[in-house]
Amino acid sequence: MDQLRIVGGNRLSGAVSIAGAKNAALPQIAASLLSPVPLELTNLPRVSDVENMLRIVQTYGVQVTREGHSTTLDTASLEVREVDYDTVRRMRASILVLAPLLVRFGKARVSLPGGCAIGARPVDMHLKVLSALGADVSIDGGYIMADAKGGLKGARIVLQGPSVGATETAMMAATGASGETEILNAAREPEVVDLAACLSAMGAKIEGAGTHRILIQGPAEWRAASHHGIPDRVEAGTYAAAVTIAGGQLELVNARLEHLASVFQVLESVGTTIWPSDRGIVISGPDKLAPMDLTTEPYPGFPTDLQAQFMAIACRAEGASLFRETIFENRFMHVPELKRLGADITLTGSSALVRGGKPLRGAPVMATDLRASVCLVLAGLAAEGETIVNRVYHLDRGYERLDRKLAQCGVEIERISQ
Numbered sequence: 001m002d003q004l005r006i007v008g009g010n011r012l013s014g015a016v017s018i019a020g021a022k023n024a025a026l027p028q029i030a031a032s033l034l035s036p037v038p039l040e041l042t043n044l045p046r047v048s049d050v051e052n053m054l055r056i057v058q059t060y061g062v063q064v065t066r067e068g069h070s071t072t073l074d075t076a077s078l079e080v081r082e083v084d085y086d087t088v089r090r091m092r093a094s095i096l097v098l099a100p101l102l103v104r105f106g107k108a109r110v111s112l113p114g115g116c117a118i119g120a121r122p123v124d125m126h127l128k129v130l131s132a133l134g135a136d137v138s139i140d141g142g143y144i145m146a147d148a149k150g151g152l153k154g155a156r157i158v159l160q161g162p163s164v165g166a167t168e169t170a171m172m173a174a175t176g177a178s179g180e181t182e183i184l185n186a187a188r189e190p191e192v193v194d195l196a197a198c199l200s201a202m203g204a205k206i207e208g209a210g211t212h213r214i215l216i217q218g219p220a221e222w223r224a225a226s227h228h229g230i231p232d233r234v235e236a237g238t239y240a241a242a243v244t245i246a247g248g249q250l251e252l253v254n255a256r257l258e259h260l261a262s263v264f265q266v267l268e269s270v271g272t273t274i275w276p277s278d279r280g281i282v283i284s285g286p287d288k289l290a291p292m293d294l295t296t297e298p299y300p301g302f303p304t305d306l307q308a309q310f311m312a313i314a315c316r317a318e319g320a321s322l323f324r325e326t327i328f329e330n331r332f333m334h335v336p337e338l339k340r341l342g343a344d345i346t347l348t349g350s351s352a353l354v355r356g357g358k359p360l361r362g363a364p365v366m367a368t369d370l371r372a373s374v375c376l377v378l379a380g381l382a383a384e385g386e387t388i389v390n391r392v393y394h395l396d397r398g399y400e401r402l403d404r405k406l407a408q409c410g411v412e413i414e415r416i417s418q
Contacts, residue, residue: 004389004403006380007412008362011248011285014409016239018254018280019045019400021232024191026093027168028198028227029053032062032073033100034175035202035222040072043229049093049397056094059083060101080105088113092165095126098144099169102135103176107147112139125159125166132157133177154179154218162187162212162298168195174216175204183214189299190259194230201225233259234305235399238374240264240283241309242406244272245316246381247285250409255280262302266292266310270317291319291356296327308334308375315343316382317356325350334372337365341379341387362387367394374399381411388416 020043030053032039044050054064054071060081063074080101088094094113101108112123123144127137132155135148154177157170167187172195174181186192188210196209202225205217236255243250244267257264257276264274271286292314296304304327314321315338325331332352335345340363344355362385367373373394380387389395392415395402403415 001390001418002392003416003418004377004392004395005414005416006362006377006387006389008360008381008383008385008387010246010381010410010412012243012246012250012409012411013248015251015253015279016405016409018231018236018239018252019043019047020229021045021191021194021234022047022049022398023164023232023234024194024229025050026053027096027172027191027195028229029057029073030093030096030100031172031195031199031202032075033057033060033078033097034103034172034220036076036078037222037224038072038074039202039224040070040226041198041229042070042226043231044069044071045232045400047396047398047400048393053093056083056088056097060097078104080107082109083111095123095144095165096168096172098126098146099130099173102130102146102148103152103173106149106151108145110144112142112144125161125163126169129157129159129166129170130173133173133181152177154181154216156182157184159183159185161185164189164192167192167214171195171199171206171214171216175199175218175220177218179218181216181218183216184212186212186214187298188212190230190233198225198227201227230259231255233263234303236260236281237263237303237306238309238378238399239405240267240272240274241306241313242378242381243283243285244270244289245285245313245378246411247287248410249282249284251277251279252281252283253279257281262300263306266294266302270313289313289317289356291317291321293322295324298327304328304331305371307331308371309378311335311338311345311352311354312375312378312382314354314356315358315360315379319356321354321356323352323354325352331371333368334375337368337372337376338379340365341383343379359384361385364388364390367391370394370398374402377402377406
């Protein structure tokens, strides 16, 4: 397993190109299974989660052609096959192929997915969505089985919470259902809006994406399409956090202000300066950091995928910061590793109190999940001496060339292959 070696104390400068959004790319790759004609996706990030999703659809017979920043998915020879558990266990998003396969073949059998161990993240909302549209759904022997013998039929779907994954499953399934489907309490994330844009380019009729009520008229009349994915707001937020904790100034090329309003509100409250540029956003880190009061919420609230990175910032802030995690119950697994670097953090249930202002000192640390791993990298930027981050395969799931991008900005960082 590779390691990252980081020597702290260097300010950041230069520009970072923000890659396409991993969490937008995964459902779009799955959506290619809906249509018998090709889908071209541009701006796919080169991360292991995307590579795994491409391997999954290839198992079903999808022909994947890559030329530069363009990836074409041709599903003309799609077949009902089984994807081995070793592939799907690597990420939660593998469940997103369930609805497209059901639409395409009238039945589907998909292994229960894996992913980061940050909480239960049950699949029941996905299954209820398909049941509401007329499918018979069951779980047996670690597999989800769905059958829509009479075809899917439009319905009113009321989600018990604004789940991004369940909203995406509902949208994709509804494109193959006869009649109108209304999705209420839908997730509003930019990735959901981007999936709607991709499905619309493919021939679906969708209204209301980005609100709590989405309407879809089915079945879609599919056509060959091309879609350019949105930039990764979590990657942009991570580099904004990096320059905040380490100091200096970075331009985040391709980043969008409108996707990061709640994130930048917190950054400005601690002293970071932010302004738009011709190519994206410029972030200037402060010399002194104020503490923060942060609660994770569904979009447009503060994203849970940036909570760990901002806790690293709080370790450097002067004073006490309070974090409340409302999305995933196990998303404080980075706390013991931050403590190894000298952080003063007290956990009480779903809250964490960070007493900042104490020096961080480099040490060997272990990544436990995707966002926790990058949190430790950021803490290493501000720590005295050398920090070794182990299990960086977690990082590679969602960050494209993180070590190279940071090195180009002045960070002393190297990847060590074991």
